[in-house]
Amino acid sequence: MRFQIFALLFLFISCSPNSVQEYQLEGEGIAKAILKRLERVQSISDLEREGPRLKKEFAALVNVMIAAKEYVERCPLEEAAEPPSLEVSNALKREFMRVYQLEGCLELMEALQRESLHKLDLHQKRLEAKKTQTYR
Numbered sequence: 001m002r003f004q005i006f007a008l009l010f011l012f013i014s015c016s017p018n019s020v021q022e023y024q025l026e027g028e029g030i031a032k033a034i035l036k037r038l039e040r041v042q043s044i045s046d047l048e049r050e051g052p053r054l055k056k057e058f059a060a061l062v063n064v065m066i067a068a069k070e071y072v073e074r075c076p077l078e079e080a081a082e083p084p085s086l087e088v089s090n091a092l093k094r095e096f097m098r099v100y101q102l103e104g105c106l107e108l109m110e111a112l113q114r115e116s117l118h119k120l121d122l123h124q125k126r127l128e129a130k131k132t133q134t135y136r
Contacts, residue, residue, distance in 0.1 A: 020068065020071070020072065023064060023067065023068035023071060024068075026064050027061060027064045027065065027068070028085070028088055030057055030060050030061045030064060031061065031088050031089070031092055032088055033057050034054065034057045034058070034061070034092060035088065035091055035092050035095055037050045037053055037054050037057065038050075038054075038092075038095040038096065038098075038099055039095060041099050041102070041105070042102070043102060043103075044102065044103060044104040044105055044108065047099065047102070047105050047108050047109070048108065051108065051112050054112050055112045055115070055116075058112065058113055058115075058116040059115070059116050059119075061116070062116040062117075062119050062120045065120060066119075066120065066123050069123070069127070073127075096109070
């Protein structure tokens with residue numbers, strides 16, 4: 001039993017990113033998945049169909065962002081080997097803008113993103129509070 005727990009723990013540790021570049025690659029992969037889902041959206045009914053999967057992807061992206069931020073806090077001297085590509089980011093921005101312009105999709109997209117954005121905002125507020133307490 002202990003061996004199974006140890007093996008499972010080892011698996012989780014070995015699978016988690018251990019550099020800024022690995023976090024960037026993981027985030028880019030999630031962004032590409034979001035992009036593919038958004039490209040399928042041509043109407044509000046398409047967005048309703050893709051909504052649950054998009055919501056999961058948004059949550060996964062926020063989790064990677066938070067984990068990357070925590071990693072940088074622990075290892076402040078490490079930098080990415082190269083700056084992240086803006087290609088995926090720009091394509092994602094274009095798709096968001098296109099979907100937002102579809103009738104009824106803006107409100108639904110905001111609802112799909114709300115929980116993830118709230119989590120990201122809450123994490124940022126915790127970091128700021130922690131920094132404030134450290135400087136006192």
